[in-house]
Amino acid sequence: MLVMKFGGSSVANRAQIEKVREIVRRRSPRRPLVVSSAHKGITDALVAAARAAAAGHHDPDSVIERQRAISRELGCDDALLEPLYAELRDLLRGVHLVKELSPRSLDYLSSFGERMSVRCIADFFTRTGLPADPHDVFDLGFVTDSRFGGARPLPGFSERAKAAVAKLPTDRIPIVTGFIGKNERGEITTVGRNGSDLTATLLGAALDAEEVEIWSDTDGVMTADPRLVPSARNIPHMRFDEAAELAYFGSRVLHPSTLLPAMAQRIPVRVLNTNRPEHPGTVIEEATPPNPHPATSIAYTEDQAVVTIASTRMFGEVGFLGEVFAACARHEVVVDMVATSEVSISLTAKRTPALERTVDELRALGDVEVRDGRTVLVVVGQHLATRPGVAAEILRAVGDAGVNVEMIGYAAGSINLSMVVADAAVAKAVETLHRTLFDG
Numbered sequence: 168m169l170v171m172k173f174g175g176s177s178v179a180n181r182a183q184i185e186k187v188r189e190i191v192r193r194r195s196p197r198r199p200l201v202v203s204s205a206h207k208g209i210t211d212a213l214v215a216a217a218r219a220a221a222a223g224h225h226d227p228d229s230v231i232e233r234q235r236a237i238s239r240e241l242g243c244d245d246a247l248l249e250p251l252y253a254e255l256r257d258l259l260r261g262v263h264l265v266k267e268l269s270p271r272s273l274d275y276l277s278s279f280g281e282r283m284s285v286r287c288i289a290d291f292f293t294r295t296g297l298p299a300d301p302h303d304v305f306d307l308g309f310v311t312d313s314r315f316g317g318a319r320p321l322p323g324f325s326e327r328a329k330a331a332v333a334k335l336p337t338d339r340i341p342i343v344t345g346f347i348g349k350n351e352r353g354e355i356t357t358v359g360r361n362g363s364d365l366t367a368t369l370l371g372a373a374l375d376a377e378e379v380e381i382w383s384d385t386d387g388v389m390t391a392d393p394r395l396v397p398s399a400r401n402i403p404h405m406r407f408d409e410a411a412e413l414a415y416f417g418s419r420v421l422h423p424s425t426l427l428p429a430m431a432q433r434i435p436v437r438v439l440n441t442n443r444p445e446h447p448g449t450v451i452e453e454a455t456p457p458n459p460h461p462a463t464s465i466a467y468t469e470d471q472a473v474v475t476i477a478s479t480r481m482f483g484e485v486g487f488l489g490e491v492f493a494a495c496a497r498h499e500v501v502v503d504m505v506a507t508s509e510v511s512i513s514l515t516a517k518r519t520p521a522l523e524r525t526v527d528e529l530r531a532l533g534d535v536e537v538r539d540g541r542t543v544l545v546v547v548g549q550h551l552a553t554r555p556g557v558a559a560e561i562l563r564a565v566g567d568a569g570v571n572v573e574m575i576g577y578a579a580g581s582i583n584l585s586m587v588v589a590d591a592a593v594a595k596a597v598e599t600l601h602r603t604l605f606d607g
């Protein structure tokens with residue numbers, strides 16, 4: 168079995184969905200199970216309608232009209248989605264009446280995008296020669312915990328999914344909702360925005376799929392952001408751990424936790440382009456052929472803050488670092504990079520009100536300095552852990568470009584080297600690094 172996931176832009180309209188149909192048709196001997204997102208923009212429109220309703224503005228029709236336009240373009244009968252439109256109207260009316268939007272209601276409302284798209288797509292496929300059936304993933308065993316907005320399947324998912332899928336007709340393509348789930352009480356949940364990729368890898372792992380394909384609108388994973396580096400190119404092979412590092416650092420291709428289920432079951436994940444299906448994309452797997460370049464990819468996250476706490480108390484004292492991290496944890500601040508000396512500790516985090524509150528607390532521990540407008544730049548590659556001189560080469564290249572590196576992170580045996588630079592320097596740093604590491 169092959170799990171194929173198509174993102175919102177891949178199913179945006181009839182022209183795109185026709186491309187998807189041909190891609191799926193060519194793979195039909197491999198028994199594809201298709202996971203689909205909502206049509207592009209529909210989830211955003213649902214969330215906007217939900218928030219507007221809670222704020223006193225009742226407008227179910229703009230999102231319904233948008234969906235209706237796509238389903239008409241696909242030649243679907245209006246009656247196909249009428250029950251879902253009615254349910255959506257009722258729900259938005261309820262939110263409008265109580266003027267309150269709980270995480271549970273928001274998940275319920277956000278779920279309509281996928282529930283509508285799979286019905287239209289399966290109907291269209293069937294009418295145009297590729298017999299298919301729509302499925303809500305919770306009917307295939309995807310029962311989750313009740314963490315609305317970040318739900319995960321409960322133990323036993325693999326057995327439930329296998330049993331459910333075994334009962335499906337083998338001559339029809341299952342088109343399954345990404346993103347959503349149901350808890351044990353039957354309430355709809357979601358795994359988090361952009362979570363259809365995760366649904367696909369969770370299903371792939373549960374069903375022992377031969378591979379999970381993630382179809383979007385880029386030629387796989389690139390060596391750097393092509394907007395900064397015109398010569399950025401596709402990475403044909405990448406290890407799971409390399410891809411996971413990149414996902415954490417702002418690579419737009421994969422949802423950070425997407426890879427975990429595939430990693431655990433060693434199922435290759437292939438990132439492909441719906442608009443160029445002949446392009447080989449990127450395959451992410453456990454073992455890859457040797458990389459001829461010193462690194463695999465460069466990524467970055469802008470607009471970070473560097474917080475430095477200096478205190479002579481830290482010298483030789485037990486538990487100081489623990490207090491720093493406990494303050495971060497209390498305010499739910501996610502720390503990305505850490506560097507310490509005997510008398511100071513620097514860490515990076517996103518600049519948020521929670522960080523301000525943390526900084527106020529940290530002042531009790533020592534002198535605190537906050538520097539804004541910083542970018543965490545990361546070079547990822549298996550050679551960083553094994554080949555002498557790669558880190559030196561990276562730092563020298565950045566230094567030669569006149570970019571000041573304010574902090575570095577390079578853990579023992581680690582496959583990434585992280586650096587903090589000023590936001591204003593990121594274009595220059597990335598461009599120089601790419602030249603050194605990939606065009607040398």
Ligand code: ASP
Nearest residue numbers: 204210346360361362363
């Ligand atoms: N439709 C959902 C979203 O827009 C999930 C997804 O596209 O992956 O967040």
Ligand code: MG
Nearest residue numbers: 174175204361
């Ligand atoms: Mg998406």
